[in-house]
């Protein structure tokens with residue numbers, strides 16, 4: 001219209017309006033024709049790009065792609081982009097969040113370098129033994145490895161339990177073991193009760209694909225985060241009122257991240273609770289041997305045996321990522337006396353089997369009693385030492401930690417560094433200071449669903465004594481910034 005009106009002024013008189021409108025339209029038409037030809041010339045040279053709003057993907061893919069990352073994932077991402085190295089990147093991010101043990105990697109490295117070839121392909125005729133590693137093997141694990149893991153687990157659990165390899169399904173890590181059990185024990189929309197603070201991975205392992213919900217059962221600092229049956233009862237009744245079907249209780253014992261242990265008495269009461277409510281127990285015992293006083297850990301398997309309790313409702317998860325520092329090997333175990341669960345889990349293991357060479361290597365490693373004994377002794381000693389050094393450093397800054405017996409974290413009380421302690425926000429502000437000011441990545445309690453803001457998980461099991469002063473110095477910076485702003 002803007003073009004038409006002035007031209008109407010040029011073509012005055014009869015037909016002025018007509019010409020004044022027609023000419024700009026024609027010009028516009030030819031301009032479009034020109035542009036279109038140009039464009040088609042160009043597009044014949046450039047390969048077609050996918051349409052901007054292309055083909056649809058599943059709702060699972062959409063929700064996973066869009067879902068907000070938790071501070072746990074955001075922190076790891078920051079570390080991946082700017083990782084600390086004492087020589088090459090001394091100002092980089094130090095990761096103190098991943099529950100990984102690196103204290104005895106030297107022992108693992110030595111064993112692997114001395115035994116790898118022999119364990120995987122044997123000493124003799126390679127063409128014979130390659131059959132056992134290059135060909136299909138049962139998805140739920142080799143019988144020889146199940147036998148080796150049964151005796152290894154019995155030892156880890158204090159030597160009091162005898163485990164039957166036929167009740168065992170092997171998976172590529174405790175992560176798929178948790179997911180498989182979720183598929184086996186609950187339907188979509190059902191729920192498991194879970195004591196807090198809990199391992200942040202449970203949210204993914206249980207919810208993402210099996211679509212099982214988690215109902216937090218809050219444990220408190222005044223009880224050193226010990227679980228109480230009263231709180232379980234309350235959470236169970238509330239779920240009933242909300243018409244949510246509770247199918248089980250999932251917990252890690254020793255607890256990750258807090259590091260406390262369930263007592264024999266509490267385990268017994270949990271089994272009774274599960275029987276009364278007719279629900280399952282998933283006991284994640286991946287940290288069974290990562291305890292400072294090994295006699296204090298009691299496996300639920302032992303309680304079932306010694307008390308003659310019903311085993312049908314109890315399922316144990318184990319793995320080699322923690323106790324043997326073999327996170328990269330991806331080894332997980334489901335142990336259950338429920339035949340239906342074992343049969344279904346065996347079928348589901350097709351999606352997460354262990355590779356045959358890994359299994360062959362592990363059969364040798366777990367059978368090397370001398371190595372395992374030495375490894376456990378050194379690991380326990382080094383864990384105690386590094387934890388003690390970190391706790392002492394934190395204490396010098398006025399930061400106290402929960403009293404713990406196991407695990408890879410100092411569960412540090414930083415409530416004194418928050419201006420307000422009744423919401424999550426100040427805790428995340430403090431966490432951001434750790435990331436931005438001191439460049440260390442620790443776990444805010446809220447990422448573990450801790451009910452009380454101000455608790456943080458600081459992993460020590462990947463540290464060496466020489467890192468600790470650097471870390472304490474960096475934490476000190478944040479402490480001073482907080483104190484000066486009060």
Ligand SMILES: Cc1ncc(COP(=O)(O)O)c(C=O)c1O
Pocket residue numbers: 099172173174175176199201252256284286319320321327330331332
């Ligand atoms: C309590 C707990 N369960 C399970 C896992 C997963 O272990 P995996 O590496 O065997 O998948 C972890 C790892 O951090 C853990 O801390």
